[in-house]
Each structure stands twice: as structure tokens, then as C-alpha cells.
Amino acid sequence: MPASPLLWDIFCQVVDNxxxxxxCWRLSRELAARGHQVRLWLDDARALPWMAPGALQGxxxxxxxxxxxxxxxxxxxRTLPRADVWIEAFGCELPPEFIAASADTEGLGxxxxxxxxxxxxYLSAEPYVERMHGLPSPVQQGPAAGRTKWFFxxxxxxxxxxxxxxxxxxxxxxxxxRTAWRASLGxxxxxxxxxxxxxxxxxxxxxxxxxxxxxxxxxxxxVTAGRATQAxxxxxxxxxxxxxxxTQPEPLWISYFPALPQTDYxxxxxxxxxxxxxGEDSLVRALWAGAPxxxxxxxxxxxxxxxxxxxxxxxxxxxxxxxxxxxxWNGIGDHAALPPLELPAWRACVRAARARLLAQPGLxxxxxEFALAKG
Numbered sequence: 001m002p003a004s005p006l007l008w009d010i011f012c013q014v015v016d017n018x019x020x021x022x023x024c025w026r027l028s029r030e031l032a033a034r035g036h037q038v039r040l041w042l043d044d045a046r047a048l049p050w051m052a053p054g055a056l057q058g059x060x061x062x063x064x065x066x067x068x069x070x071x072x073x074x075x076x077x078r079t080l081p082r083a084d085v086w087i088e089a090f091g092c093e094l095p096p097e098f099i100a101a102s103a104d105t106e107g108l109g110x111x112x113x114x115x116x117x118x119x120x121x122y123l124s125a126e127p128y129v130e131r132m133h134g135l136p137s138p139v140q141q142g143p144a145a146g147r148t149k150w151f152f153x154x155x156x157x158x159x160x161x162x163x164x165x166x167x168x169x170x171x172x173x174x175x176x177x178r179t180a181w182r183a184s185l186g187x188x189x190x191x192x193x194x195x196x197x198x199x200x201x202x203x204x205x206x207x208x209x210x211x212x213x214x215x216x217x218x219x220x221x222x223v224t225a226g227r228a229t230q231a232x233x234x235x236x237x238x239x240x241x242x243x244x245x246x247t248q249p250e251p252l253w254i255s256y257f258p259a260l261p262q263t264d265y266x267x268x269x270x271x272x273x274x275x276x277x278x279g280e281d282s283l284v285r286a287l288w289a290g291a292p293x294x295x296x297x298x299x300x301x302x303x304x305x306x307x308x309x310x311x312x313x314x315x316x317x318x319x320x321x322x323x324x325x326x327x328x329w330n331g332i333g334d335h336a337a338l339p340p341l342e343l344p345a346w347r348a349c350v351r352a353a354r355a356r357l358l359a360q361p362g363l364x365x366x367x368x369e370f371a372l373a374k375g
Contacts, residue, residue, distance in 0.1 A: 006084040006371060007037045009115070011068060013092035014044035016298075018226075021045075022262065022281040024089050025052050026164050030364045032062030033167060039083065041068040050259040070095070077101040085371045086115045088149070090122055100143040116374045117147060118367070123154040123163075123280045125311040130159040134370070150374060152367065156315050158360050161370075163284050165362035173270060173288075181271045185222075185255065192218030193273035193343070198282055199296045201231045203331040207338045208276075209235060213252045221252060222268065225259040232256075269293075274343060276329075290354050292346035294322075294329050306332055316353050319345045 008031055012024040025048065028038040040063060042048070048055050048065065056065055066076075072095050082102050088094055094117075102115070119137065121129075133153040139145055154161050166172075187194065195212065199205070209232070212219040223229050232254065260268065265282070269275050269289035277286045278296040286293035295312070297305045309330060313323050321342045328338050 004372060005035045005037065006368070006375075007039075007081065008085045008087065008371075009039050009041065009083040010087045010089060011041045011092055011094055012043075012089045013068075014042060014047070015090075016279065018047070018051075019279040019281055019298075020090055021047055022051060023164065025055070026166075026262065026281070027364060027367075028063045029060055030164065030166055031368075032060055034364065034368065036062065036368070038063045039066055039080070040064070041066050043068040043070070047259075051262055053261055068095070071097045074101070083115050084375060086117045087120050088118070089120045091119075094144075096143055113375060114147065116371045117144075117149045118152045118371070119149050120367075121151060121153045123284070124308050125156050125315040126308060127311070129153045129155045130157060133160050150370070152370065154363055156312075156357065161366050162361055162363040163287070163357060164364060165288065165357075169288060176267060176270050178271050181267060187220055192220060194220050194222060194271060195274045195276070196222045196224070196268050196272040197228050197232065197276045198224040199228050199231065199276055199278050200299070201227065202296055202329050204328050204338055205231055206235045206239060207328075209239075209252060211338055211341065218253070221254045222272065223254060223256050224265075224268075225257055229256050274341065274346075287350065287354055287357060290347075290351050292322075292341075292343050292350055294325055297330055299330075305330075317349060319349055322346050322349065 008028075010024055010028055012020055014021050021042065021044075024040060024042075028040045029052070031038050042065060045056060045065060045067070053059070055063070058064070074097075077098065078101075086094060121132075132151050133155065135151045137149040137151060139147045139149060152161050154163060156163070182194070192215065202208075209221075212221055221232075223232050257268075266285055266289075269277075269282075269285055269291065272289075272291060275286050275289060275291055275293040276296065277283050277293055279298055283293075283295050286295070295309070297309045297312075299305055309326060309332070313326060316322075318326070319342070321339050322345070324339045325341075327333055
């Protein structure tokens with residue numbers, strides 16, 4: 001229990017169910033585990049029942065999920081005490097009626113000090129993150145004119161806000177029984193590596209399937225629900241449609257998973273020998289898993305993701321083969337062919353990176369300290 005437990009309002013505009021909502025839910029859950037109270041405002045909570053079963057029914061003490069309607073009704077606003085901290089996640093903006101209502105301190109029973117207003121940004125390893133982290137952003141207009149927001153940037157170095165890391169992560173990982181988990185999937189006798197796949201639609205996916213099929217160690221591919229499953233099934237259908245039955249390739253052992261709760265997805269990454277991840281939340285989970293991984297970065301129309309990926313690979317100190325694989329996997333430049341999988345070198349790289357991160361404070365603890373210092 002913290003010395004000064006805080007009440008937090010976290011606003012999340014869901015653009016990608018797996019990313020924005022996933023990060024906000026993990027943050028809310030961890031704040032509550034540290035003794036704080038959280039109101040998580042969602043404009044789309046449809047993914048939460050499978051991502052965090054029981055969350056909508058109050059299954060996590062300290063976290064209350066609220067519907068972010070547009071506009072928020074006066075009835076809702078009048079019944080809520082004002083929070084100590086406001087968080088705008090990933091560039092969403094607080095509703096103006098919410099801000100205006102907070103000025104009515106008598107109606108909301110609010111403390112004298114205004115809430116600490118934090119703009120929680122996207123994750124990046126680019127140099128601007130260290131420069132921008134913790135800077136003020138004066139509000140020039142609207143019901144909050146004269147107030148100050150604060151930029152808070154997650155990141156990979158000590159001069160950033162750090163990464164989300166649960167207080168009990170090390171204990172849970174140490175207690176994880178990988179053999180029993182594999183047995184629960186019916187692959188206890190598998191002699192080859194387990195590979196998890198969570199991706200968008202990478203152009204190199206057919207090449208990866210060919211890579212894995214040619215591996216005589218008996219690779220087992222575990223595919224997550226949604227776009228990854230659809231992409232794999234399309235790639236296999238296209239491949240088979242161009243070949244006569246007598247020359248179709250040897251089958252690859254594939255398991256298609258249903259949508260997994262966050263805790264089960266974490267275990268999937270812990271159990272596998274190679275993880276293909278996408279977006280932001282699963283990248284961080286892959287780092288904590290400590291196994292070799294390949295990141296499918298979210299593609300942007302102006303190719304801004306190219307610089308973002310390069311900055312991350314620089315921070316990771318990725319060996320040449322892992323750099324080439326990332327470029328090919330993300331369809332960047334002339335790197336069309338996938339290089340061989342060099343798992344021992346990739347594993348050493350990831351574990352060295354994880355050790356650096358574990359020596360730094362995590363995001364949740366830094367957020368709490370920041371809010372207390374600014375409040």
C-alpha cells in the first residue's frame with residue numbers, strides 16, 4: 001500500500017484493441033495492485049472480456065471500468081469525486097465537459113489542488129523521447145486554459161519513463177512450469193522449437209512458413225487469433241492453389257489459438273523459443289520473456305516507422321542477422337529474403353537488453369513518483 005494512495009482517471013480511445021486497451025488495462029491493474037484506485041474510461045470495451053475476464057464486473061479490486069460516451073452526461077460527472085491524476089493515453093484528449101465539471105469543486109467534492117494532468121505517449125527508442133519526457137505543455141484554450149499538461153514518455157533508457165513491469169513479474173516467471181504448459185497443448189513430446197506468431201500481414205510471411213517447414217527439427221507454430229490467423233491461412237491457401245496435389249509442400253504443424261487473456265499471452269511468450277510480436281504491448285512482453293523475438297512494427301503511411309524500428313534495433317544492439325530479419329519481415333528496403341534464424345545469438349542479445357531494463361525503474365512506479373511530485 002503506498003504512503004499516499006491516489007485516485008486516477010485514465011482515458012483510452014481504442015484504436016487497436018490489442019495495443020491501446022492492452023497497455024491501459026495493464027497500467028490500471030498494476031496501479032491497483034500498488035494500492036491506488038483507478039477509473040478506466042473506455043470508448044470501446046468489446047475486447048476487454050477476453051483480454052481480462054471479469055474486468056467489466058469489477059473482478060480487479062481497485063479498478064472501475066467506465067463507459068466513455070460522447071458527451072459524458074452531467075449525471076455521471078456529478079456522482080464522481082475528482083481524481084488526483086488524469087491520464088490521456090496515446091494522444092486522446094480529455095472530454096471538455098469532464099474538464100469543465102472538475103472546476104465545480106463543491107459539486108465534485110474535489111481537493112483544493114487540481115489533478116496532475118499527464119499525456120502518456122507512445123513507446124519509442126528515438127532520441128526525441130529523452131528530450132521530451134517530463135516537459136510541460138501549457139493549455140492555451142478551452143475550459144482548462146491556464147492549466148499545464150505533462151508529457152510522459154515510456155522508453156528504454158534511464159532518462160525516459162521506462163516500461164510497464166508488474167511488481168510480481170519475476171516471481172510469476174520463476175514459478176512458470178514450461179513443461180506442464182507444453183503438455184497442456186499436447187506438445188510435451190515435441191523435439192523442435194515452439195514459435196509464436198502475432199503479426200499484421202507481413203509481406204515475408206510466406207517465406208517464414210517456408211523457413212519453418214524446411215526446418216528438420218520439427219518446428220511448432222502457435223498462431224494468435226485475428227489478423228495473424230487470417231494471414232497464415234491466406235498464405236497457405238495461395239501456396240497450395242498454385243501447386244498440383246502431388247507436389248504440395250510437407251505440412252507444417254500449426255496451432256491456431258483463440259483470443260488469449262493477457263496473462264495467458266504472457267505465458268505463451270515465456271514458453272516459446274522464438275516469438276513474433278507486433279505493436280507496443282507485445283513488444284514489451286517479449287522483452288520481459290527473454291526469448292528471441294522479431295517485431296512487426298505498426299506501419300505508417302509516411303514510413304515514419306522505419307526510423308522508429310532502426311532506433312529500437314540500435315538500442316537493442318541487435319546482431320546483423322536479427323537486423324536483416326527485421327527489415328525483411330517489415331518489408332523495408334531491399335531486404336526481401338529472410339536470413340537464417342540464429343537463435344542463440346538473438347537470445348543472448350535479448351537477455352542482455354532485459355538485464356539493462358531490469359536495472360531501471362518501471363513505468364508504473366515512475367508515474368506514481370511523477371504524479372506525487374507534481375501534485
